[in-house]
Amino acid sequence: xxxxxxxxxxxxxxxxxxxxxxxxxxxxxxxxxxxxxxxxxxxxxxxxxxxxxxxxxxxxxxxxxxxxxxxxxxxxxxxxxxxxxxxxxxxxxxxxxxxxxxxxxxxxxxxxxxxxxxxxxxxxxxxxxxxxxxxxxxxxxxxxxxxxxxxxxxxxxxxxxxxxxxxxxxxxxxxxxxxxxxxxxxxxxxxxxxxxxxxxxxxxxxxxxxxxxxxxxxxxxxxxxxxxxxxxxxxxxxxxxxxxxxxxxxxxxxxxxxxxxxxxxxxxxxxxxxx
Numbered sequence: 001x002x003x004x005x006x007x008x009x010x011x012x013x014x015x016x017x018x019x020x021x022x023x024x025x026x027x028x029x030x031x032x033x034x035x036x037x038x039x040x041x042x043x044x045x046x047x048x049x050x051x052x053x054x055x056x057x058x059x060x061x062x063x064x065x066x067x068x069x070x071x072x073x074x075x076x077x078x079x080x081x082x083x084x085x086x087x088x089x090x091x092x093x094x095x096x097x098x099x100x101x102x103x104x105x106x107x108x109x110x111x112x113x114x115x116x117x118x119x120x121x122x123x124x125x126x127x128x129x130x131x132x133x134x135x136x137x138x139x140x141x142x143x144x145x146x147x148x149x150x151x152x153x154x155x156x157x158x159x160x161x162x163x164x165x166x167x168x169x170x171x172x173x174x175x176x177x178x179x180x181x182x183x184x185x186x187x188x189x190x191x192x193x194x195x196x197x198x199x200x201x202x203x204x205x206x207x208x209x210x211x212x213x214x215x216x217x218x219x220x221x222x223x224x225x226x227x228x229x230x231x232x233x234x235x236x237x238x239x240x241x242x243x244x245x246x247x248x249x250x251x252x253x254x255x256x257x258x259x260x261x262x263x264x265x266x267x268x269x270x271x272x273x274x275x
Contacts, residue, residue, distance in 0.1 A: 017084040018254045021077075036077065040103075043070035071107040078104060086254065087271065153235045160231055168195040171221050175214060183210040199225040 023029040043066075049055050050063045078100050082088040091097045172192030179185040184207045185194065194207045198221045209215050253268040267274055 014084055014086075015254060017080060021080055021084050022254075039070060039073060043067070043074075046070070067107060071104050074100070074104050084254075086273065090271070153232075156235045157232055160235070164199070164228060167224075168192055168199055171195040171199070171217070175209065175217060178214045178217060179209050179211060183214070184208075195221060198222060199228065201225045201229070 019026055020028045020032050046063050046066050050060070050067070056063070081091060081097075081100065085091045092101065169192055172195035173188055175194060176185050176188050176191035179191075185191045190207070197204050197207075198218060201222065209218050253271060253273050
């Protein structure tokens with residue numbers, strides 16, 4: 001009897017915590033998210049200022065203390081998020097779960113690797129929650145559609161990238177044979193680097209062909225690059241057009257913390273928990 005009562009009490013506490021930490025529809029949840037966003041922005045500014053030598057020499061210890069304050073704050077918040085969901089592992093392995101973890105790890109790693117603390121700028125990714133806080137549903141919907149299109153086209157893009165990878169190896173090897181070391185193409189890997197730079201139309205210019213045959217091959221690679229750039233765009237566009245009619249809500253599942261449900265969904269499509 002007592003065990004069942006305790007379990008029920010914990011469930012109520014867990015639901016309340018979930019509404020505050022994950023939901024932005026309640027006053028408490030919105031206040032929590034706004035406070036979190038302000039803290040994220042301030043912590044990123046602190047990290048940036050700490051990287052400036054002139055500022056670090058004067059305010060280094062002060063900035064260091066502030067950084068640890070934000071790290072402890074975000075650590076507590078991360079633990080609360082784990083406690084407020086029915087499946088902590090599901091949240092921990094989600095996009096925001098990984099970002100939240102990466103937002104606190106660099107500070108602890110800086111005890112062993114001092115320069116790792118500058119990786120804390122990844123916290124800026126957490127600012128994406130502002131879309132939910134300000135109820136910019138149209139932006140969340142568009143982002144979800146884009147992610148769905150990218151997931152649907154991942155196999156086609158993988159085949160495309162493998163084809164490009166094969167092309168740059170062939171083109172780089174040909175250029176190595178044509179130009180040789182006397183014209184700056186000292187190895188096949190370096191020639192492949194040239195092929196990648198040329199095919200992607202970046203064109204650093206640090207290595208360039210000198211012979212007529214090499215320049216002709218370079219022209220072919222350049223023209224080929226313009227055609228190749230359009231391929232992934234077309235693939236994603238097709239998948240995006242197929243997902244346009246689907247609508248998503250901003251509600252987070254209380255059990256697995258998953259988002260991206262349809263606006264009329266009653267149950268979570270990942271764990272079947274009632275929304």
